[in-house]
Amino acid sequence: MTVNPADTALWPAPHATGAVDATVHVPGSKSVTNRALVLAALASEPGWLRRPLRSRDTLLMAGALRAMGVGIEETVSSSSTVAGDTGEAWRVIPAGLHGPATVDVGNAGTVMRFLPPVAALADGPVRFDGDPRSYERPLHGVIDALRALGARIDDDGRGALPLTVHGGGALDGGPVAVDASSSSQFVSALLLSGPRFNQGVEVRHTGSTLPSMPHIRMTVDMLRAVGAQVDTPESGGEPNVWRVTPGALLGRDLTVEPDLSNAQPFLAAALVTGGRVVVPDWPSRTTQPGDRLREIFTEMGGSCELTEYGLVFTGSGAVHGIDVDLGEVGELTPGIAAVAALADSPSYLRGVAHLRLHETDRLAALTKEINELGGDVTETADGLRIRPRPLHGGIFHTYEDHRMATAGAILGLAVEGVQIENVATTAKTLPDFPELWTGMLGA
């Protein structure tokens, strides 16, 4: 990826002069949008996605599916009267999957992991490449499993990108073992394409830990919603085993929920300023890990009410430290770390060793950047220990990690003079972040 010098400019993070009081319409979920695109592309009839997230990760997913022959038409209806709804909808028209094709995964875990199994169904070679960081992110679970299921893949022997999947038009499928301790996305990837494998798929996780369980539940729920039969440990099956029966998938009309992990910085703003933020359309039932924020940020000093309209989150003026295992909800760690650095007592964030292989090494990046502002953060084997100290302004580096940028913005609310390097990196999942943030502050 070529970096535009303007993108790496410093963004003066707005400092809050009082309690925030705002309603923030948070765009659609990255994880739901990218799963919905894959499932719609594999279906036997056209489908619709309404209010999809339009961000770097989801546009890369759409572009990759188009490169393999899937039709994705973007439409905007001006008739929507719902606040925050741009009227955007994507019509997905499945087609025979074709190679040769080239896929740019950027640094999107969902694209680099969910699409090699789709490419194995194409009728020719599909070349996968991406940002330099994508070469370092774990992919061995997907590559080894696909090979065991009958796919031919050329890589450079490191079990990572870049690689070529030589699609054979179909894949045997069947039972496969995978150690998904470095990413739950290995399991999700195999399950999502599983209905289209000749024998379906039976995925057995062999590692000692498995992060991000809510994201695996999201995969299972969304598969079932398009007609797939899935047996899970939670539905009475064996522990750590998921089974998907072969069969056709339905084309559905799906409205994408707001991204609750992207709601995090806005809720955090209410927490650290003792203010109030309303997030409309917060689902009453969801598999998104961001829903855990209701509990986590309540323990850290806020209170929330889930109404028919959405979530009303109120800060009390006090911010408390927390001792919490974030293994299920790892992507919330940067935002929780930022709030914890502003708290009145220490925090222990545990269960997130796998964050070292996310967009950047998030444990090292959070430690370095918060400490550069005067903080006291120590990396542990599987997380962070954060002892709040008075912070001062300075440059907050983001390492091309969207959640580092939003974590820096949270700190900037409470600490004068924080400058965020490359706030444009939020485009990975929330391109409108700077505008939504200043809008929330009434600037």
Ligand SMILES: O=C(O)C1=C[C@@H](OP(=O)(O)O)[C@@H](O)[C@H](O)C1
């Ligand atoms: O399946 C998904 O949509 C995701 C799963 C998680 O990945 P890991 O299990 O690799 O942490 C999460 O962190 C990521 O942001 C999105």
Ligand SMILES: C=C(OP(=O)(O)O)C(=O)O
């Ligand atoms: C880990 C994340 O993304 P990815 O889908 O690239 O793994 C994230 O969004 O926090």
